[in-house]
Amino acid sequence: MLSRLALRNAQLMPIMARGAQSMSSAAGDRPVRMEKPSPVRHGIIPEEWFTIFYPKTGVTGPYMFGIGLSTYLLSKEIYVLEHEYYTGVSIFIMALVVIKKLGPTVAAALDKQIDKYEGDWESSRTENMKSLEECIENEKKEQWRADGQKLLIQAKKENIVMQLEATYRERLATVYNEVKKRLDYQVNIQAVERRLAQKQMVQWIISNVLKSITPEQEKANLQQCIADLQSLAPRA
Amino acid sequence: MGFGEYPAEYNPSVHGTYDPARYYGKPDTPFSQVKLGDLGAWFSRRKKSPQATAALISRAFWRWQHKYIQPKRSGIAGFFHITFAAMAFFYTINYKKIKAHRNYKYH
Numbered sequence: 133m134l135s136r137l138a139l140r141n142a143q144l145m146p147i148m149a150r151g152a153q154s155m156s157s158a159a160g161d162r163p164v165r166m167e168k169p170s171p172v173r174h175g176i177i178p179e180e181w182f183t184i185f186y187p188k189t190g191v192t193g194p195y196m197f198g199i200g201l202s203t204y205l206l207s208k209e210i211y212v213l214e215h216e217y218y219t220g221v222s223i224f225i226m227a228l229v230v231i232k233k234l235g236p237t238v239a240a241a242l243d244k245q246i247d248k249y250e251g252d253w254e255s256s257r258t259e260n261m262k263s264l265e266e267c268i269e270n271e272k273k274e275q276w277r278a279d280g281q282k283l284l285i286q287a288k289k290e291n292i293v294m295q296l297e298a299t300y301r302e303r304l305a306t307v308y309n310e311v312k313k314r315l316d317y318q319v320n321i322q323a324v325e326r327r328l329a330q331k332q333m334v335q336w337i338i339s340n341v342l343k344s345i346t347p348e349q350e351k352a353n354l355q356q357c358i359a360d361l362q363s364l365a366p367r368a
Numbered sequence: 369m370g371f372g373e374y375p376a377e378y379n380p381s382v383h384g385t386y387d388p389a390r391y392y393g394k395p396d397t398p399f400s401q402v403k404l405g406d407l408g409a410w411f412s413r414r415k416k417s418p419q420a421t422a423a424l425i426s427r428a429f430w431r432w433q434h435k436y437i438q439p440k441r442s443g444i445a446g447f448f449h450i451t452f453a454a455m456a457f458f459y460t461i462n463y464k465k466i467k468a469h470r471n472y473k474y475h
Contacts, residue, residue, distance in 0.1 A: 167441060
């Protein structure tokens, strides 16, 4: 059992077995829960108890140690094979049969339960994350909408400025119209006055001229007219 | 280190999350790699106070827990370990009576 080949193979064993060691807990690392339990041989004996022998004894070493130790204990009756020992052997055989028969079924059922349990927690976590992400999304959208309000306020301000401008211009037009009306009124008054004065003057002059014409002048004028008519008559 | 307190050597900023299965003191040669001749020296370097013993048992318990009970899909091995440990324990405390059931006079 201590062959060179076994020894050489055993050199590689601890490296392979190290993967089977318990959880890694390097500084700063969060310990990770193992998925599967640490490997065991024959259902119960930790794998490490075998691999610890490999560098010195090869793969058969642990078995030889076990056989040797139990032989010693039994031969010296340190371990006494009294009635309870046989009870134990029968119980373990029965337990073994039950485990071999029902084990896989029970394990599958329990695995399913574990998966469901984990899935519930995982789904609640992802749902929560999703809803929170949606909240963030909505919040961003609301902010974007609020930005739109800025544009709207700008437009409203421009609108008000435009209204002010329109009112200003309307008032300017009113002032212009009012002033023009008053000036037109003055112009009309003056025109009327001038017209009246002229009329008065003309009437006054005509009446005076008519008044100044004497009957002799009228007579002479008539004579002159007749004379002119007579001078025109033969040429006709 | 008082009752229910972290080990004095444990420093969260250096070691991270507390692992009850981990020894936070200065690591010595692992027991499995100690040469037979150095065993005495190795044992003399160990702390032997009741607290240290309790801490040792606690670490071993947690290491066992992490390996066989806490994994997500742990098997039946852990329960058998408890069974065999209980058998060994009760065998030891009843050893005086069990010795009376020896079948042979000479060994």
